[in-house]
Amino acid sequence: MLLSLEPRGQESRAMLWFSPLLAAVLTLVSGSLLFIALGLDPLLTLHTLLIAPVSDMYGVSELMVKTLPILLCALGLAVAYQARIWNIGAEGQLLIGALAGSAVAVNVIDIESRWILALILLVGVAAGAAWAGLTAWLRTHFNANEILTSIMLNYIALNLLLYFVHGPLKDPAGMNFPESAMFGDASRLPLLTEDGRVHAGVYFALLALVAVWVLLQRSFVGFQIKVLGLDKRAAGFVGFREKGLIWLALLISGGLAGLAGVCEVTGPIGQLVPQVSPGYGYAAITVAFLGRLNPLGILFSSLLMALLYLGGESAQMTLNLPQAITQLFQGMMLFFLLACDVLILYRPRLKLRWARRQMAAVPGAV
Amino acid sequence: MPQSMNQARLQLRHITKRYPGCLANDAIDLSIQPGEIHALLGENGAGKSTLMKIIYGVVQPDAGQIIWQGQPLNMRNPAQARELGIGMVFQHFSLFETLSVAQNIALAMGAAAGTPKQLEPKIREVSQRYGMALEPQRLVHSLSIGERQKVEIIRCLMQEIRLLILDEPTSVLTPQEAEDLFVTLRRLADEGCSILFISHKLGEVRALCHSATVLRGGKVSGHCKPAECSDLQLARLMVGDAEGLVAQYPKASGTASFLQVDKLSWHNPDPFGCSLTDVQLEVRSGEIVGVAGVAGNGQDELLALLSGEQTLSRSDAQRIRFANQAVAHLRPDARRRQGLAFVPAERLGHGAVPEMSLTDNALLTAFQQGLVSKGLIQRSKVQALAETIIQRFAVKTPNAHTAARSLSGGNLQKFILGREILQSPRLLVAAHPTWGVDVGAAAAIHRALIALRDAGAAILVISEDLDELFQISDRVAALSSGRLSALAPTAQTSQVQVGGWMAGQFDASPSQPDAAPQI
Numbered sequence: 001m002l003l004s005l006e007p008r009g010q011e012s013r014a015m016l017w018f019s020p021l022l023a024a025v026l027t028l029v030s031g032s033l034l035f036i037a038l039g040l041d042p043l044l045t046l047h048t049l050l051i052a053p054v055s056d057m058y059g060v061s062e063l064m065v066k067t068l069p070i071l072l073c074a075l076g077l078a079v080a081y082q083a084r085i086w087n088i089g090a091e092g093q094l095l096i097g098a099l100a101g102s103a104v105a106v107n108v109i110d111i112e113s114r115w116i117l118a119l120i121l122l123v124g125v126a127a128g129a130a131w132a133g134l135t136a137w138l139r140t141h142f143n144a145n146e147i148l149t150s151i152m153l154n155y156i157a158l159n160l161l162l163y164f165v166h167g168p169l170k171d172p173a174g175m176n177f178p179e180s181a182m183f184g185d186a187s188r189l190p191l192l193t194e195d196g197r198v199h200a201g202v203y204f205a206l207l208a209l210v211a212v213w214v215l216l217q218r219s220f221v222g223f224q225i226k227v228l229g230l231d232k233r234a235a236g237f238v239g240f241r242e243k244g245l246i247w248l249a250l251l252i253s254g255g256l257a258g259l260a261g262v263c264e265v266t267g268p269i270g271q272l273v274p275q276v277s278p279g280y281g282y283a284a285i286t287v288a289f290l291g292r293l294n295p296l297g298i299l300f301s302s303l304l305m306a307l308l309y310l311g312g313e314s315a316q317m318t319l320n321l322p323q324a325i326t327q328l329f330q331g332m333m334l335f336f337l338l339a340c341d342v343l344i345l346y347r348p349r350l351k352l353r354w355a356r357r358q359m360a361a362v363p364g365a366v
Numbered sequence: 367m368p369q370s371m372n373q374a375r376l377q378l379r380h381i382t383k384r385y386p387g388c389l390a391n392d393a394i395d396l397s398i399q400p401g402e403i404h405a406l407l408g409e410n411g412a413g414k415s416t417l418m419k420i421i422y423g424v425v426q427p428d429a430g431q432i433i434w435q436g437q438p439l440n441m442r443n444p445a446q447a448r449e450l451g452i453g454m455v456f457q458h459f460s461l462f463e464t465l466s467v468a469q470n471i472a473l474a475m476g477a478a479a480g481t482p483k484q485l486e487p488k489i490r491e492v493s494q495r496y497g498m499a500l501e502p503q504r505l506v507h508s509l510s511i512g513e514r515q516k517v518e519i520i521r522c523l524m525q526e527i528r529l530l531i532l533d534e535p536t537s538v539l540t541p542q543e544a545e546d547l548f549v550t551l552r553r554l555a556d557e558g559c560s561i562l563f564i565s566h567k568l569g570e571v572r573a574l575c576h577s578a579t580v581l582r583g584g585k586v587s588g589h590c591k592p593a594e595c596s597d598l599q600l601a602r603l604m605v606g607d608a609e610g611l612v613a614q615y616p617k618a619s620g621t622a623s624f625l626q627v628d629k630l631s632w633h634n635p636d637p638f639g640c641s642l643t644d645v646q647l648e649v650r651s652g653e654i655v656g657v658a659g660v661a662g663n664g665q666d667e668l669l670a671l672l673s674g675e676q677t678l679s680r681s682d683a684q685r686i687r688f689a690n691q692a693v694a695h696l697r698p699d700a701r702r703r704q705g706l707a708f709v710p711a712e713r714l715g716h717g718a719v720p721e722m723s724l725t726d727n728a729l730l731t732a733f734q735q736g737l738v739s740k741g742l743i744q745r746s747k748v749q750a751l752a753e754t755i756i757q758r759f760a761v762k763t764p765n766a767h768t769a770a771r772s773l774s775g776g777n778l779q780k781f782i783l784g785r786e787i788l789q790s791p792r793l794l795v796a797a798h799p800t801w802g803v804d805v806g807a808a809a810a811i812h813r814a815l816i817a818l819r820d821a822g823a824a825i826l827v828i829s830e831d832l833d834e835l836f837q838i839s840d841r842v843a844a845l846s847s848g849r850l851s852a853l854a855p856t857a858q859t860s861q862v863q864v865g866g867w868m869a870g871q872f873d874a875s876p877s878q879p880d881a882a883p884q885i
Contacts, residue, residue, distance in 0.1 A: 220741055220743055223743060230721050234715065234717070239674060239698030240699075
């Protein structure tokens with residue numbers, strides 16, 4: 001007996017919706033098996049991982065705080081990935097955005113004008129875009145592979161951040177901790193609720209969501225980006241500017257990652273610390289693909305990723321689960337989601353009859 | 367035709383192969399005798415390629431039997447087919463250009479056959495015996511297309527061969543080279559080798575083949591002896607309804623000159639590519655100019671320079687002019703604004719984005735026709751355009767949202783041509799407009815081109831199909847090694863003469879009297 005996959009010829013609409021559901025069921029089933037094997041109550045563990053973190057308003061607001069940077073980075077990445085520009089550098093672009101924004105913020109702690117916040121945000125966005133611009137320049141001038149250059153720039157960004165937070169930006173009154181001074185109130189993103197940490201960055205995320213959706217689904221520039229990604233020769237044949245589109249896609253990508261970074265330091269954190277990002281920029285890569293590079297899909301997948309972050313933390317705290325187990329669970333969920341996507345383009349088929357006929361036709365053949 | 371054994375070399379019984387959404391082969395019966403040259407005729411999409419791949423073990427049939435010299439067997443892979451003595455020459459060669467002939471052959475035969483050096487005597491012997499002179503030490507990139515095909519054939523003949531399958535072998539040859547190939551094939555057949563000759567050119571099938579099996583829509587539509595059938599009878603078997611297929615179009619002479627190419631030389635940075643030398647060309651409004659030539663003689667380069675995918679520096683802008691406007695430095699979109707429309711040779715991946723819908727593919731080149739406003743795509747207008755193209759040019763598709771790649775070659779070509787024609791171009795450049803297109807669609811495409819010509823557009827058609835060029839073009843020239851022959855009115859020349867031009871037999875341009883024709 002053989003299980004084989006047959007191409008469907010075109011995408012199955014039903015599977016587009018059914019495949020994530022199937023993946024969720026498979027994850028829950030195999031996750032339960034994993035927890036049983038560890039001697040844990042599967043229902044309790046799943047509850048701790050997936051439901052407990054969002055069972056109260058505070059949890060929901062934490063979810064939004066976590067979702068925000070992932071969503072912003074993933075939206076930007078979707079633009080680049082639609083052009084088949086493999087920007088792996090959202091993490092570095094986020095860090096540079098946070099660093100540049102902080103560099104302004106610590107020098108204007110005493111200014112009370114709200115315009116100062118706008119300036120800080122703009123500097124963060126511009127710095128993230130510029131950092132991605134390095135990758136664009138290397139790609140368009142030297143044809144250097146953007147995967148490699150953007151990864152390497154991540155490390156440079158991280159070390160730049162560490163240098164500044166241990167050196168020039170360190171709070172003089174900070175007992176020598178590697179942290180900047182707390183930003184002034186005018187430099188902080190306003191909170192949306194009395195309790196919880198949800199801040200005005202949510203508006204930026206919604207704005208970015210709509211803007212990226214219009215860009216990719218409705219605008220002619222987005223169309224050019226998609227043509228470039230799908231078929232470079234066709235793009236050249238009608239005269240789309242390949243280099244210009246690469247620059248644009250990377251600048252948008254870097255700008256949104258920079259925005260995510262500067263929103264973190266001006267929002268929930270309030271100062272520059274070495275751990276600005278627990279890997280949001282890398283998580284965003286997975287999130288962008290899980291959301292099928294579609295802005296709405298990315299909204300859902302970034303919420304899911306944020307939930308897994310929170311669930312992992314709460315499982316560590318309340319169940320004493322090692323972090324590796326929760327990461328294993330996350331990995332399982334991503335694996336099933338991607339594996340089930342195969343069903344969108346392929347139809348599984350048991351080749352029982354075929355195999356039997358082959359054996360009958362040629363005795364002895366397998 | 368010697369028939370020493372009355373047992374067929376190869377017999378196919380009720381071979382059936384289904385692909386998602388199409389029945390490629392439907393209960394096909396076929397039988398080839400030793401020493402027989404058997405033609406497999408059919409339009410594109412009739413199932414010829416699938417059948418061939420089944421015989422060669424590349425794909426397995428869903429049902430049916432393959433009987434090889436009286437023994438039913440299960441052809442699992444090409445290696446098994448080669449062991450049985452089945453050789454195949456594909457339409458697209460699989461040779462390493464930087465290696466020598468002997469190295470290529472040794473690679474294909476595997477380590478057991480010996481080193482390239484050890485194989486050389488055998489290669490020489492085989493090539494002499496079958497009249498295909500070939501030096502084993504030459505590097506493949508220095509060979510002409512015809513010579514490369516010989517390498518592929520010799521590769522098959524190095525082992526004992528019982529059945530040789532050739533997939534449209536003459537599509538890459540000049541008429542003279544094709545004649546040489548036929549001599550070789552007849553000699554092979556005389557020695558008892560069976561030959562399966564796939565083609566859609568009726569003339570050469572009649573000249574070469576003893577018998578023919580005609581496929582239509584995956585089914586056998588008839589068996590016949592080609593020598594005893596007329597073109598019309600064969601065409602009916604292939605297409606069903608042969609009305610309007612052998613149409614004659616009146617010739618036109620055009621009015622004012624629109625496209626002028628003046629002493630265009632271009633050095634190709636690709637060492638294996640072709641450079642252009644002093645190309646001189648003129649297309650008038652209201653005429654079709656045909657450019658013949660064997661693939662790889664500068665067609666791709668000339669097309670890229672005309673479309674704007676390859677631009678020249680501003681100082682060379684005068685080399686290409688549209689209605690006396692220098693355009694050689696302009697990019698494709700700027701040239702389109704000057705009235706250019708372009709149908710590239712490759713439909714999928716060049717003329718259309720395979721994964722995108724027909725609607726999006728309509729927008730691809732027509733975006734300057736008011737389909738974009740303030741940076742946003744006017745969806746309803748694009749949709750309307752796509753539907754107009756589908757309707758006006760009889761494109762068979764479920765709807766305008768279908769992905770381009772799921773259309774058949776002929777239908778997609780009609781869509782692309784329609785998209786370009788509806789932009790009312792002043793100059794249409796079409797590369798191989800009917801390549802791989804079925805006869806019915808080809809006739810529709812020809813009618814559309816003639817109608818566009820009669821509406822006053824200048825049309826340049828680059829094609830390898832001489833029959834097509836003589837049918838539709840008003841003046842004709844040929845490319846050979848990057849040089850273009852002079853243009854001659856089609857009515858005053860012959861296929862033999864143009865065949866000579868394709869082989870480089872024309873006067874070098876006066877500006878370079880010492881540039882001897884290379885052949």
